[in-house]
Amino acid sequence: MVNWSGTQGVTTRRLFQPENEEQLQRLIRWASQAKQKVRPVGMNLSPNGLALQEGGMLSMTELDGIKGHPTKPRRGIDKEKNTITVQAGARVSQILAELQKHNLTLENFSSITEQQIAGWTQVSAHGTGARIPPVDEMITSMTVVSPAKGLMTLREGDSWFPWMRVALGSLAVVQEMTLKVRPRYMLHERTYCCNYAELERDHAKLLQTYRHVRYMWVPYTDTIVVVVSDIAKPGAKAVPALPEERRVEPLKRLLREMQPDCGSLEGKNFAELREKLLVLDPLNPDHVAKVNRAEAEFWRKSSGERIADSTEVLGFECGGSQWVLENCFPCGTIDSPNLKDIKYVQEMKGIIERERIAAASPIEQRWTSRSSSPMSPAYSKEANALFSWVGVIMYITSEDQAPAIKEKFREFAMRHADLTFKYDGFFHWGKVDLAFHKGDRRKTLQENIAKKFDVKEFAGLKKELDPHNVLGNDITDAVLWG
Known part of the structure; x- marks a missing residue:
């Protein structure tokens, strides 16, 4: 079993795949009696291998129903309540496709939509929107x-409900869930570039004005890419960017300079060209800086607008195989952002450039409002609380270079982690990697888990619902017991 990024893998002794709900219930009952591991796995997208377990894993692939059927008439779309009821194995992309038939959609979603709905919500995944909470809400x-x-x-109002929404798959196996949906909508998106002084001036207004805001910071340059969007107004017209073949010319030019025998580059898109450049010398900060400068020029040429369905605008290219660490930290309220969020990335960017870390673009930054699920990284009791999510990456450009890239990323990620704790944050549950927290750093990680979450309450629920820990693995065990 290997995750989407190809960074984590395990050979599991048993893989269970129930074909219906009755089989699932019998399996979990038997596993508890036999003390057999049945760690639930979705599409195995988490970069940290959150679902992996050598002792045994549970695939929910067959339990992916959306429409109603004779024995489960409640499953499906309720247009009066604006809800959809689905089985846990349904993929986000499936749900979106079904909703579109009824002119409905989800409130928000991540850039990738191939996650199974249970795994997606169990880790409190997110899209971007300062007034929009993580997906568990x-x-x-x-x-x-x-x-x-x-x-x-479990329903809203039940004491266990908020704990179960974000439980990392360790309290129970989700069988089905009902989600709030909304009418389908079009977004008017604008992309442009600015520098830090301009961003500091405009940042609060951007968060307060637009439904969705995303920044991409380009290390070793003063370029910050701003992507904002709001619900399109009737009759609105978009000023489009240049065609991609013209926008990628800086990357093509640099590649021809560095590798004259690179052959034809006709039809190569931005992500393909960036990968071809990075693979030439991915751990050399001077080389990566040159690639980043070419990318900054690409983004300057990409300034423009588009109007499209929200599903098209909110999904975007994430690049190839990569190491990634993403955090989440508080940054005031939507009415009063405190600028900690952009100061954080400016400080991280300074570390990269001062310590000459071969950090490719981008440092990606997004926002959500709070979650009321106690185990969400964005948990807060304050209704207007604002959270920033910041991800750093290193691309795995080839198998030969993969071990060296992993080691360099470990050093990079730990600088990101140090800042995370300094800013009172924690990590995306699908991305915190225990391999990068050894010795004293493991102790620091556990101290911050205890500081951020009510681990005692969560552990009490764990002992009541899964006393033999058949649903756990190394990551969940570290969260609960250290």
Whole structure:
């Protein structure tokens, strides 16, 4: 079993794949009695291998229903309540496609849409929008199967409900859930570049004005790419960017300079050209800086607008195989952003350039409002709380270079982690990697887990619902017991 990035893998002794809900319930009951590991796995997208377990894993691939059927008439779309009820194995892309048939969509979603809905919500994944919470807040009810209690249905108002929404797959196996949906909508997106002084001047207004805001900081340059969008107004017209073949010319020019025998570059897109450049010398900061400068020129040429369906605008190219670490930290309220968010990235960028880290573009920054799920990285009791999410990456350009890139990324990621704790943040649950937290750093990680989350309460629920820890693995065990 290998994750999407190809960075984590395990050979599991048993892989269970129930074909219906009755089989799932029998399996979990048997696993608890036999003390057999059945760690649930979705599409295995998490960069940290959050689902991996050598002792045994549970695939929900067959439990991906959306439409109703005779024995489950409640499953499907309720247009009066604006909800959809789906099985846990349904992929986000499937759900979006079904909703579009009814002129509906989800409130928000991540750049990639191939996650299974249960795994996506169990880690409190997010898109971007200062007034939009992480995706677990879409859930209005859920049916789960716990090893000790069996089948349970939880709804808003139930004491266990907020804990179960973000439980890392370690309290129970989600069987189905009901999600809030909204009418389908078009977005008017604008992309442009600015520098730090301009961003500091405009930042609060951007967050307060636009539905969606995303920044891409380009290390070793003064370029910050700003991508903002709002619901398109009737009759609005977009001023399009230049065609991509003209925008990628800086990357083509640099590649021809560095590798004259590179052959034809006709039809190569931005991501392909960037990868071809980085693979030439991915750990050399001077080389990476040149690639980043060419990318900054690409983005300056990419200034423009588009009007399209939200599903098209909110999904975007994430690049190839990569190491990634993303954090989440508070930065005031939507009414009063405190600028900690952009100061954070400016400080991180300074570390990169001062310590000559071969950090390719981008440092990506997004926002959400708070989650009321106690185990969400964006948890807060303050309704207007604002959170920033910042991700750093290194691309894995070839198998031969992969070990060296991993080691360099470990050094890079730990600088990111140090800043995370300095700014009272924590990591995206699908991206915190225990391999990068050894010795004293593991102790620091656990101290910050205890500071951020009510681990005692969560551990108490764990012992009640899964006393033999058949749903756990190394990552969840580190969260609960150190």
